[in-house]
Amino acid sequence: MESEQAMPATVSTQLTTFKYSNRVLLKTILERRDGGLELAGERVVVGGWVKSSKEVRKEPVPLIVGDHGPDEPEPRSDVSCVEILQSRIPFLRAIVKVLGGSVGQYPLREKLEAAVHKPPPPSTVFLKVSDGSCVATLQVVVESSLAPPSQLLHTGTCIIVEGLLQQSLVHGTNVIELRVDKIHHIGTVDYSKYSLAKKRVPLDKLRDFCHIRARTTTVATVMRIRNALDFAAQTFCQNHGFLSVQVPILTTTDCKGFGEKFQVTSLFGKAGGKEEPHHKAIAELEGVSLDVIKAAVKEKSNLVEELKRTDSNKEALDAAVQDLRKANELASQLEAREKTKPKTSKKVDNVKSSEDFFSSPTYLTSSGRMHLESYACALGNVYSFGPRFQADKEESPKHAAEMWMFEVELAFSQLEDAINCADDFLKFLCKWVLENCPEDMKFVSQRIDKTRADHLHSVISSSFERISYTEALDAIKKVTEKKIDTKIEWGAALTEADLSYLADEIYKKPVIIYNYPKEAKPFYVRLNDDGKTVAAFDIVVPKAGKLISGSQNEERITILTTRVKELGLAREQYEWYLDLRRHGTVKHSGFSLEFDLMVLFSTGLTDVRDVIPFPRSYGKANY
Template identity: 35%
Template sequence: MQLSVKAALASASPHDAVLLSGWVRTRRDAKSFSFLELNDGSCLKGIQIVADAGIPGSDDLHKMTTGASIAVSGKLVPSQGSEQQWEVHASSLSLIGPADESYPLQKKGHSLEFLRSIAHLRPRSNLFGAVFRIRSRLTFAVHRFFQERGFVNVHTPLITASDCEGAGEMFRVTTLPQGANTPPEQDFFGRNAFLTVSGQLEAETFACALGKVYTFGPTFRAENSNTSRHAAEFWMIEPEVAFCDLAADMDLAEAHVKDMVRTVLSECREDIEFCNRFVDKELIARLTMVAETPFQRLTYEDAVAILKASSHPFEYPVEYGLNLQSEHERFLTEKHFKCPVTVYNYPKEIKPFYMRLNDDDRTVAAMDLLVPGIGELIGGSQREERLDVLLASMARHNVNPDDYWWYTDLRKYGSVPHAGYGMGFERLLMFVTGVGNIRDVIPFARTPGSAEF
């Protein structure tokens, strides 16, 4: 019977004939037999293979070094060793693909920086195996969370012609030859085109038809930002809900974060425990707190008051009308409240044109959800649904309404209050694994000056 290592380790009873295949992590030879640790990626742990000298295939044992791929058939039996419940007594071995002495992964730990330089091999390490199994499970959980609540998934375009969505520099998409000075009318789309920085505006059109929608896909930013929390290509989750105000939007965001955290705690336990042991010793305690504690919620104005009243020495000034800096956000969530915090109602001057103007005429219905260790995990808002107010806001932000005729149309035909937010999927992964660099939670990171693999 062909078994994954995960299935073999979870077996309830011995088995006379099993077949496993995977990669050798380590081998220890005795005179008359060898121990092999076999890992196939199905789970964190490997299974111990006991191979007596002389069985079919044992002539190749010396080639079954760390990194080699092999197939093993034999019996699944209780282990005599104290560190595992089951092991396989091999009846035959088969070397599938050897790995010579240049194989770069050792049995012992490597730095994350080195593993980044061998991104094609790092999923074979314990940490990256765990991170990418969690990433997969969380991808599934995102869809489950929204589908269970009646949301419709929308595939918004990756190529867009809106050239100023207010979310940073964009990559241009063109088929024109390099250096050509051809007008955009002669380009592939008959105009300038770019990789999307957000599916929000398109998602709004679908929310104003299907009610509750979400997008979950890659987005692109051509910002030259060189930090551990930014990538040029990253995945974003963007729900958009019709007949929804900011309070309900914040409720959804909080439920969403809690659901993601509970998912990894219950469905990725072994991998999360590995992260807790080797990445961040506070991880499980923090995630448990997040799953169980209500999030704090306060206005931007109250947040500024708290920051001004604190004796904490901030590098940047705190003043109403200025953006909260990273150090301010982290003080609120890590030091002051010691739990996730949602800050809402920001001054209209520091937020984009599409956010709904509040009755005070000074603030917009925006919210940022801040979490310990990461800072901003979610940014969202109630959208401006009143055509005249939206047009005034566009004018204030120097946005040409003609470029957004389809967006303003939504306000002309059956306009409704609606709201949504964006959650960076990699930021979420950093938060639930404790991994400190975005390059280590995405399979092949694209950052300024770096697109190897």
């Protein structure tokens, strides 16, 4: 619905409109100390989505019965004209039918039918509207004379309206409401197919609707906190003289030296030199395709069962069944193709990599630190923020195939410098969230985790415990409880359970663990004098686990070359990296923040897929 009247050029001098749409953000109204009461009487334009609604019908016009004197009170009836007519519908229809054949009686029939189909009485619609700028919603009051209530009442309806702010007559969450006198836009909702039609949809179900789940209060709150952390991280770096550098997503190097990688190719579908009509570039882990489809089939089967169990609308169930049928057909085709393939063939259709888009094997990057290092050796202090990929199939609430990393690299620095920087960096992020997201953190405390703000305060005020890997191992071995494996031998990697126990139970505060065995860290980490450990560190936080990993990198070309050889890495892929040691080498260090896990820690949620806008995990990449 579009209004013929144009939106106003200006609004209240107390409010600032959004420059590019001339509307007022709801946070500028609702997050004032008085809840916006001082703005009563101001004219504004707002836009947003309906979170909840109700319609209140007005009292019908009273029916006058008989004559009465001028000084007598007007008699009133509890029954409206419409109700009287509706009660006489069978009788009236009979009269109309009898009189229908007479030409002279058509006017009577039309009047009777018009009375029977009289429109509903006027009503007032009360809408709770959110525009995503804050947790709170604004109550918007619309008379039915401006728009049919049926167009406004459904959850998810988008509106742009104009009117006067006034003090709410009903005491509730808002002290101010908007009385609408102009409607500029109504974006209606197909409610039978709208995924958020039901209240309190579980977070795991919302993952199936990532394109609209941000309309829920919980996910919207998480995204605002995520935005604040993004801004805070870059603010810290910019304030301390770091330069932002964009590193590549595609790389020919194994940036960690271990772990599964996604190989990128444009040869999928080629066989015997014949190219399919569509030249598709894909990122595929060898041998995973069939497993991915089977996982999708299982997920879609569960969705169908859930829709049947919850008596969902028939259209949604039919669509899910059809989707499952297609997935089963694709799985059958892939199974048949796998059976006909030569068992010795593991390459993509046996096409040489020299024929690929890139002349050598190329992967999605799992870390940007190696590339970032080259710019640190020219610009001094640099940072990068972007997606990193790991093709592990593990099902973990703290792992996804695509996760975002905030990476920092410092030239002319050693391990201690990187640890100090990471310590300050983490505390800065926690403080920023508490100071700049008070309403969102209030919602987190009320609806997700009432102790979350306390955990953030604890990080800010704590003096992080600093222990070596060997000291950490000794502390674990002294544990008498059976919660963790205390028989772990020196040289083994510390598990997530080990790290959490150190921070949660033993030290009860953030822990920095350094000097790891060289086998547990990437090949480029600087070898210590003992020849067994490397200058690497992790920061482990209570109720969060490991958030930051860092290291001083090896600047000595002879030792780095030896490490490449020990691990059997293809040296030709690392010649550019070795060049940094040949030409003006310098001691340097840095660290990586698992950004998604930082958001998880700040919000108190338990699964990383709930804090990533469009999560990608094993078998699930629907967008």
